[in-house]
Amino acid sequence: MNPITPFRVRIKFAKSENLRFIGHLDLQRLFERALNRTGLPLRYTQGFSPKIRINIASALPLGFISRAEVLDFWLNAPVDLIEICGKLQSALPKDLHILDIQEIPNKAPSLQASVLLSEYIITFPDTYAQDDVNASLFDIYEQETIQVERRGKMVDIKPMIKMLKVFIEDNSTKLRLQMDSSATHNGRPDELIKLLDIDPADVIIERVNLIFEE
């Protein structure tokens, strides 16, 4: 039993380079071990086989990079946030970078329950001109439904798309895209990319923002 009120910490972190090829479950394990190495007074889950209590807002698909991942963990006692940040950052591999840290009221709703949308920026290879991408996306979005196959079933992803905007930055064609990211409606930008007849491996998909319920 843990009689004291837990100290809940929320970090925002970037996932880049090599770490983009580490999946969600592996990332969870990686954080457990990294937290363990910090020596912080970690709080564990209750039950028969307690685990370090961690909550990641939204699974980032393999191959994507991100500057907006959010994770909560709990401590048994309050610790200075700057100290936590320093200890955790030095325990993490270099391709995981802490961007922000804050204390969260213990009663605050869970991350997974409150995440609504993800915002991505997709960078196309040089061969793709802004107008072509724009036109192709327009053609797709004009249709009544946008059907993609998920585990043998057809799913309409059109209602999951909340924003589409093609622009040029650093001489590259880019797409800013907002999609549902909730437990029940989870949009996958790579599905949209495939509809453009582009191999998702040829673009860089970066999650730049996670939008939560207020």
Next chain:
Amino acid sequence: MTLIDKKVLDKFLYHVEKPGRYVGGEHNMVLKDWHAVDTRLVLAFPDIYDLGQANLGLSILYELVNDRPNLLAERVFSPWHDMENALREHDIPLFSLESKTPIKDFDILGITLPYESIYTNVLNLLDLSGIPLRSEQRDSRHPLVIAGGQACFNPEPMADFIDAFAIGDGEEVIFEIIQAYQEWKSKNLDKKALLRSLALIRGVYVPSLYEVKYFDDGRIKKVFPKVDGTPKTVLKRISPTLPAPIKKQIVPNVQIVHDRIAVEIMRGCTRGCRFCHAGIVNRPVRQRNPEEILEAIELGVKATGYEDLSLLSLSSSDHTKILDITKAVYEQNKDRRLSVSLPSLRIESFSVDLMDELKELRPGGGFTIAPEAATDRMRAVINKPLPDEILFETVETIFNHGWLNLKMYYMIGLPGERMEDVEAILETARKVQQMGKRLRGNRVRVHVSIGTFIPKPHTPFQWANSEDPESVQKKIDFLREGMRQSKIKLSYNRPDSTLLEAWLSRGDRRLGKVIERAWQNGAKFDAWDEGFQKDYWYKAFEEADIKPDFYINRFRDINENFPWDHISTGVSKDFLLEEYEMSQRGETRLDCRKGCHVCGILDCFSDIRPNQENTYWGCP
């Protein structure tokens, strides 16, 4: 040095299964400046990352080499089929995890050969690296290809492909090899000069400097060095005291087997089981003192963040201070969440006490014992005596102390085995299950695991035959039916999957051709159940005009010259023969801690035996 194009790499990593296997970047990985060191090694384990990264030998050498400022060691593993296809399709050479440098750009490629069924993967790894397969095809532009590990005690089947083998413990000899390499490089000589200088290092075997003559019937007439000064017999190296435990074990980002801290508490075993290769080749017993073990645990937990730990040895119960160790490990870790496993326990109630000492630290799950044979007669043959009373008393204690799952290891196909010996395995399992149910009720689960005996070089059974797969299959069928009726879980290997290990274990250098043909036919990942295709191999034997039965199924005279006779483990052939003859008479031999049987180890190594009490050797 040419780095792999990251853009191209990222593109196909996106499409392969578990790409985390190929990217490195783990906690405790060492990435050094390529240009700031003199010599660059790449350590290879020729199976996938998920298996290879768990190898303790590789981790030890990785840390030892990287601890030296003028050296660097990186890692490479076999790519899985999808990754291999991607590499071949894009014409990308195999590269290291750390700096993504092509393997062919390293100075030295050090390959771990822990077992024989990995050999085709070695060829595949060389081929994917763009390195010629055969030693004779390589020159000073190619990396020096060396190998070490337990399978190297019979290096002959791989003689065509490996430039030099390090026989025995690698912790010291690796630096002597590197030094010879550096001296050679500074002189700008040809590859032959390097090989000759390597052959002068104790424990290093350079197969190309030896010639083999055969009798007409295929047996070996003699093996002799072709070059003056090359030793007639290569004696293995040992580390007189165990190397310091690993300080910074790599923590994989993707899940691997044995995903935990490994602390070696003892090397070697004094039991003298006659089938056991590890028991002979790792003599003498060297144990780590409790203080160092506790320090290693403390460092390991802090450096890795793991919550699982395994204390490794061939026979944990035989550590002279094992009770102190388990007590101290409990005291040290009772306030943290650390699960500690203590494998390879002797069958006696004391083992249960040891596990009890770990209290809540011990992992959930079952208790494992390895009686190996079920009749007194058979147990005398293999020199693992165990009265049934002791077995059942131990099992009773295990159940009484709260365990519900019991796993028992047995072997079939042992020399002189009769059907009654196999029947006794079933009877014992049934009695154990009944006892469990009587003591603990219906939740008790008994699991029997059956291994097929393979005669190994350097063991007393090196003269013995392998049982043919059909006859092994009959025994398995009998056990399967009996265990099914009693609802006892049974696991076993497909009898034909052990064929390959049997051929290669006692093979000679003529098998090089067979291994190469088998690989060309498509053989790889032979250690995997779904990987081993015996047709590739039968075809390869045919193409090489070699009869596979020669290696597994024929009478071996006590005077026969074996392909590995010029490699010495320190244990004499006379001693092994004496043991073989005792086994045929059903005579056992006591644990050699109780009295020296003059196996030969002390004759070879007493001059380097440490005399401090702390660095204990098992020899009397």
